[in-house]
């Protein structure tokens with residue numbers, strides 16, 4: 001039981017820095033959904049073949065020029081309503097996602113997860 | 124409810140949806156504008172115009188029996204269905220259907236990895252399994268096999284293979300439909316068929332012998348509309364022990380002809396994985412004088428191009444070779460390839476690239492330590508799915524035309540010249556020029572790429588792109604080069620070019636379509652194959 005939680009905290013370490021209470025179930029679900037559907041483009045890690053960032057993170061860095069963090073896990077301004085707009089409507093090169101892929105409840109869970117990961121992040 | 128299929132009343136459409144809701148559960152029937160937005164093609168060059176193809180509804184069955192129910196209900200009302208697996212067919216129509224008002228059968232929920240076998244090297248999957256999912260399943264099971272994936276990992280082995288998509292390891296795995304072994308599909312009458320050994324009850328070799336006995340209809344399901352595929356087997360490469368890469372350059376333009384012949388030999392002898400060609404002269408395209416030379420009407424002379432290369436101190440062409448296998452075998456193969464080419468082509472140079480035992484470390488996967496500038500995308504070469512490729516997507520995406528040409532240097536020069544001249548009138552980047560290298564994706568053929576970007580807020584640009592696409596298809600066909608795959612809005616134009624014997628192939632397929640799908644409910648128009656009831660409307664023209 002403790003292993004997944006330890007792993008979760010370890011995975012969040014780069015953005016949270018300080019120990020936190022065990023995340024709520026919605027956060028854990030959000031982490032799984034984010035990991036599957038968002039992180040391949042919007043994760044905080046490096047991109048392929050020498051690219052410094054993943055494509056979605058690079059696109060947000062270019063769009064906001066530092067006004068908000070480029071990595072979604074550090075963003076504090078993405079409640080479920082905002083995520084709905086981007087996930088269902090797409091933006092720029094990002095296509096829309098179908099309810100058969102990412103449900104409305106999944107989007108709410110992503111929002112909970114981002115609230116959790118961004119809590120310790122600097123603006 | 125926005126769009127109805129041709130000839131279907133609103134009452135019948137609603138009745139069908141309500142029966143589908145009974146069969147699948149109301150949560151899995153989507154018909155509001157809000158639900159259907161994500162079934163539009165976000166890369167569409169005809170977004171919001173009368174030519175955009177839009178779904179009338181979508182349903183997401185959970186299993187084969189539910190797919191059968193959907194098919195039977197659709198047949199009752201003559202409603203066209205459009206099956207998708209993961210629906211990420213961007214550049215070729217996304218999840219959008221051929222016929223307006225179709226009900227998209229979204230198979231995303233059918234996402235079981237049924238088997239991964241690392242003794243006999245295959246997998247059996249459902250359509251909703253993405254490359255990410257299959258890769259994860261292989262890792263979790265500790266199976267000693269590699270998958271071969273297209274650049275974007277969110278697509279599916281089933282959807283990608285049914286589009287005859289491609290990947291980046293060894294030749295016979297890169298051709299994803301070619302590497303399939305065994306299909307299960309729901310036919311237009313609701314029956315379930317299995318191809319190959321799957322037709323023999325009790326057979327244990329469905330994923331090992333794809334033919335079974337008698338004619339093999341598997342090809343009818345790829346870029347076709349003869350059924351909804353519900354399971355598909357794939358051959359997998361045994362996880363190799365070692366990876367090795369190397370670069371070979373040749374000085375003169377004409378050296379490319381011999382270089383290609385040698386690499387064909389290496390590839391057809393199963394010694395190398397994807398050979399990645401390039402021209403170092405592409406780095407000069409930012410210089411107006413070189414750009415003018417490389418795109419000169421009628422083509423620049425070899426002498427002028429060679430002079431430009433030697434003035435810049437650059438070789439004319441390069442190829443990166445990749446080897447998979449036991450370390451000693453990869454070393455011997457690289458030595459053989461290097462010596463073979465360097466002894467045959469004066470001035471050819473070879474540079475040994477990275478080599479390492481597999482699986483790669485995260486740093487090796489990140490591909491930052493090649494001793495030369497590499498054009499290889501390492502994730503693809505390692506069969507590790509990713510979305511890193513999305514960095515090349517500009518604006519609101521692009522449309523793709525990838526003409527197939529013979530694997531010869533001469534054919535490459537011809538295509539460069541002909542297509543460069545043909546597309547000169549369009550204000551687009553020079554996709555074809557004297558430095559355009561062939562893509563070596565399919566096992567035994569070359570392709571080149573024309574993929575202009577689409578701008579949703581610039582309809583004039585998109586209309587220009589659309590004209591350029593149509594001209595590219597037409598001009599290429601006049602020279603014997605055909606597109607391998609196309610978005611619904613271009614499928615008729617492409618199918619038209621495969622016209623040998625006064626369209627004998629299309630007439631044969633349409634006769635079969637009429638027999639197997641008399642009401643024309645499965646993806647009418649896909650691959651340019653129209654059932655009788657829609658044939659009149661083929662791309663706005665009357666039937667052939």
Ligand SMILES: Cc1cc2nc3c(=O)[nH]c(=O)nc-3n(C[C@H](O)[C@H](O)[C@H](O)COP(=O)(O)OP(=O)(O)OC[C@H]3O[C@@H](n4cnc5c(N)ncnc54)[C@H](O)[C@@H]3O)c2cc1C
Nearest residue numbers: 207208209210211212273274278279282283288289351352
């Ligand atoms: C930047 C970029 C890079 C790309 N790189 C590659 C690449 O390297 N290789 C490559 O091959 N493609 C590539 N593509 C194209 C495309 O994204 C992929 O081919 C993708 O895998 C196709 O989407 P999918 O797998 O979700 O298939 P789907 O969209 O699910 O299916 C494709 C089509 O097949 C038919 N179909 C799907 N499922 C069924 C079924 N169960 N029964 C009957 N018919 C069905 C439908 O007509 C459907 O429209 C690229 C695209 C972009 C934008």
